[in-house]
Amino acid sequence: MKITDACVHPYPAGDSTLARMAIEAAELGFDSIVAIGDAGNRYPGIEVLRGAVICAASQKEVVRQVRSPAVRDADVVFVNAGDTSFNRAVAAVKEVHVIRNIHATRRNAFDHVAARTAAERGVAMDISMAPIVHLRGTKRQKALQRYADILSLQRRYGFPLTISSDARSILGQRSVRDIRGLCALFGMTGAEVGEALSSVGRITEPHQPVRVVE
């Protein structure tokens, strides 16, 4: 079971290089991280996976971007969430691994239909710590409401969850213990946090029937 930070944005998107973020993540108790837009390298004590984020307005555009070489080389493919119909459609796209940025969408943008599709296809929902850490007031309250709503759907339909720091700096990375405390704010139990932190490994290497190789 690998504890994974599902999304970090290293330099030049942020102010910390991938190597530095990898060192910090290892110190904070992670076994692997998913770096957006950078090559997957091996650093001592931690595995770095390559991630790609698709930002699109329609399913057609998502399917087109999924075929681009940069996305095809990625270990984990993220799509930024949109409105209800978009999320329902994206949850059915085979190449998509994770739907992220759900805190920035309208209420019920990810509904029970999308949840059922995500559970059938094994598409995960990402819970980002950045809004809880950096936002204040009503914006943070809305983010916590969205996450509580996602959690209730997850308990009902059983789609995977991932947890990311969404950090652009080492100052934005949080330890596994801090993440447990932050997730408790919207009712996530310690066991659910552990499950979510280890789900990237199950997404990238899903259970498949045993094949006999001669």
Place this chain on the structure above:
Amino acid sequence: MKPRPPTMRAKRRYILARILPYRMAADQKQVYLSLIEAATSLFGDAAVGFAQPAVVFCEGGYAVVRCRRGTEKDIATALATVSAIADERAALRTVAVSGTIHALRRRMKPIRPLSGAGDVKFGETYFTVYRYPRQKVDLVEKGIKHQKSLFFTEVDLEER
């Protein structure tokens, strides 16, 4: 005034938090104000008033925070939501929780900059280099106020 007998006193817990970035010389009062702002916005006045958080001291890149026993998890969560100290980007990372300051002092391992500080130029900007153990390198833009910081490693610096 006669002090309250020990059995009548409120039980306390102490939280050891590391202050990032390493070079930040955080003032005790500024850390307290950041903590109170973060905790109040997260849990509200009533919960923070009950927890009675206070910064006991800041030294060697660490802050020791005191709170009422039973509220240490909430205060540790509030510490995780601190993103600035005195208008400077910062983070507080919980290292340990204990019933005595003495136990926390044993966990404090001050990180001091290594020798070999210098200057580098990226594009048109000059940065001061601070080197730390485990090949960590912090670059701080030269200037008077609101300097940009970059967080590299020795290998990253050599490649540029």
